[in-house]
Amino acid sequence: MAKLKGSIVFDIEKCKGCGVCVTACPTEVIAMASEVNSKGYNYAEAVNMDACTGCTNCAVVCPDGVITVYRVKI
Amino acid sequence: MADNISVKDIIKPENLVHKRSSVMTDNIMHYCPGCGHGTTHQILAEVIEEMGIQQETIGITPVGCSVLMYNYLDIDMQEAAHGRAPALATAIKRLLPEKYVFTYQGDGDLAAIGTAETIHSCNRGENILIIFINNGIYGMTGGQMAPTTLEGMKSSTTPYGRDVKLMGNPLKITDIVATLPGTYYVTRQSVHKPGNVRKTKKAIRKAFEYQKHNKGTCFIEVVSNCPSGWKMTPVESNKWMEENMFPFYPLGDFKVPEE
Numbered sequence: 031m032a033k034l035k036g037s038i039v040f041d042i043e044k045c046k047g048c049g050v051c052v053t054a055c056p057t058e059v060i061a062m063a064s065e066v067n068s069k070g071y072n073y074a075e076a077v078n079m080d081a082c083t084g085c086t087n088c089a090v091v092c093p094d095g096v097i098t099v100y101r102v103k104i
Numbered sequence: 105m106a107d108n109i110s111v112k113d114i115i116k117p118e119n120l121v122h123k124r125s126s127v128m129t130d131n132i133m134h135y136c137p138g139c140g141h142g143t144t145h146q147i148l149a150e151v152i153e154e155m156g157i158q159q160e161t162i163g164i165t166p167v168g169c170s171v172l173m174y175n176y177l178d179i180d181m182q183e184a185a186h187g188r189a190p191a192l193a194t195a196i197k198r199l200l201p202e203k204y205v206f207t208y209q210g211d212g213d214l215a216a217i218g219t220a221e222t223i224h225s226c227n228r229g230e231n232i233l234i235i236f237i238n239n240g241i242y243g244m245t246g247g248q249m250a251p252t253t254l255e256g257m258k259s260s261t262t263p264y265g266r267d268v269k270l271m272g273n274p275l276k277i278t279d280i281v282a283t284l285p286g287t288y289y290v291t292r293q294s295v296h297k298p299g300n301v302r303k304t305k306k307a308i309r310k311a312f313e314y315q316k317h318n319k320g321t322c323f324i325e326v327v328s329n330c331p332s333g334w335k336m337t338p339v340e341s342n343k344w345m346e347e348n349m350f351p352f353y354p355l356g357d358f359k360v361p362e363e
Contacts, residue, residue, distance in 0.1 A: 036121075037114035048138030048331075048338040054298050071137065079111055086122040087298040093142025094133060095124035100114045 032103050036084020038076055041096040047071035051088035051097065057081040060088060125149035127158055129178050138338020140328030141170050141237060143295040147305040148208075148235070149177055155312060161204045162196055164189040166218075168210035169244045170237070187218025190225035193232040204315055206233040211252040212242040215277045219251075222277065229286030229320040233311045236278070236323065239330040240349065247333035251275040254352055259333070274352065278325040282358035288320035290359040294327045296342040300355070319361065327353050 038059070045067060051074055052060045061077045074096075076082065084101025127149035135141045152161050158179055165173040167186040174181035184192040189207035197205040214222050214236050225232065241259055242248040248261040252274055256265040266274075282290040289311055293304040304326060311322035327349050329341040336344060 035109060035114060037111050037119075039115060041124075044132055046137035050138055050296075050338055050342070053339055053342075084121055089122040090298045090301045091143065091296075093135065093137075093139055093146070095128060095142070095146045097122070098120070098124070099122040100116065100119040101121045102109065102114050102119050104109055 034083045034101055035104055036082040036099060036101045037079060038082060038084075038088060039098045039100075040074055040076070041098075042067050042073040042075075043069075044094050044096045045071060045073035046094055047073055048093065049074070050091050050093065054087045054091040056085065056087065057083060125153045127153045127178050129176055131175050133176055134172060135169065136330075136332045138329065138331050138341065139169070140239065140295045140326065143301055144208075144235065144237060144304070144326055144328070145173065145176055147295070147301060148206075148308060151305060151308045151312060152177075152179060155309070157204050157312070160202070161206070162200070164193045164196070164205070164207040166207070166209040166213035168213045168242075170208055170210060171244070173208060187213050187216070188221055189213065189218065190221045190230070190232070190234060193234075194225055194228070194230045197230060197232050201231075201318075204233075204312055205231075206235060206312075208235045209237070210243070211236070211238045211240065211250045212244075215251045215275050219275075219277070223281065223284070226281040226321045226323060227284045227286045229288070231315055231318050231320060233308075233315055233322045233324070235308070236325045237328050238325055238353065239328045239333070240274075241330050241333040243330045243333045247330070247335075252277075254348060257348070276353070278323065278353075278358060281321075281323050286321055287323055287359055288361055289314055289322040289357075291323075291357045292325040292327060292353060292355050294345070294350075294355055296329065296345060314361070325353075327355065 063075045089097035163181040249259040331341040
């Protein structure tokens with residue numbers, strides 16, 4: 031069966047750390063970083079990229095449009 | 105062998121499925137973290153990009169949190185006096201009928217000071233799109249009570265909750281405009297979950313298509329959150345919105361044209 035594998039890239043300087051993407055992700059790929067960006071926000075980062083299916087839910091719901099999604103069929 | 109494909113192999117231009125719309129500028133938005141304005145801007149920009157109407161679209165910005173919207177969308181935009189966006193949109197659409205004209209207004213702008221302009225524009229059936237962001241509060245000025253504030257909801261001017269005997273009932277302006285014969289498409293959506301964002305995007309797309317065929321006023325209400333005004337985290341505010349806003353402002357279409 032074809033499997034989808036995704037990868038997400040964050041523009042961490044634009045991220046405001048709202049955490050909406052964390053709740054939107056069905057496979058729990060995203061978590062908030064303990065480090066902060068130059069504005070002092072705990073930005074979002076991918077902690078479990080292997081589970082990413084590239085569903086784009088996180089990118090669709092991101093208010094600041096910081097997430098870019100890539101996807102391949104393997 | 106396929107299972108151990110590396111992240112580097114996935115991140116290639118040909119595998120791109122979602123990125124920030126090119127209609128959005130690179131400016132960092134001033135909205136609070138988790139604000140629905142940002143999401144609505146993104147989908148609006150995506151629709152404009154997908155339809156290829158960046159050069160033909162004119163937006164009217166309101167007074168409120170989204171007053172600086174012209175810094176974020178790379179299209180022609182005009183700032184209106186408080187609440188007067190539908191009047192300005194009427195003028196622009198009548199002078200330039202081939203352009204796509206939309207207004208983007210909050211509840212303090214559209215449902216309070218601009219009620220007359222909103223209702224009369226909808227009643228005249230002006231061929232414009234009105235996007236109405238309803239978060240039940242005056243966000244920009246510090247979270248005062250708006251006409252759309254729910255009964256019992258706390259705000260900085262109603263610290264004990266809105267008392268309907270003293271302050272009147274919350275205004276469902278979308279229900280009102282749906283009864284007017286000039287409106288063609290009236291719907292209420294939200295942008296707090298991926299599914300809802302996709303639905304709202306479809307609604308905006310449909311509204312622009314109707315405008316192309318001169319059908320009449322399209323009115324899209326987006327029930328949104330205000331984490332700062334409601335004094336919650338963004339995720340909590342989305343949950344609160346689901347539990348408290350949606351029972352009073354149910355999502356769905358109010359007026360759908362018969363195709």
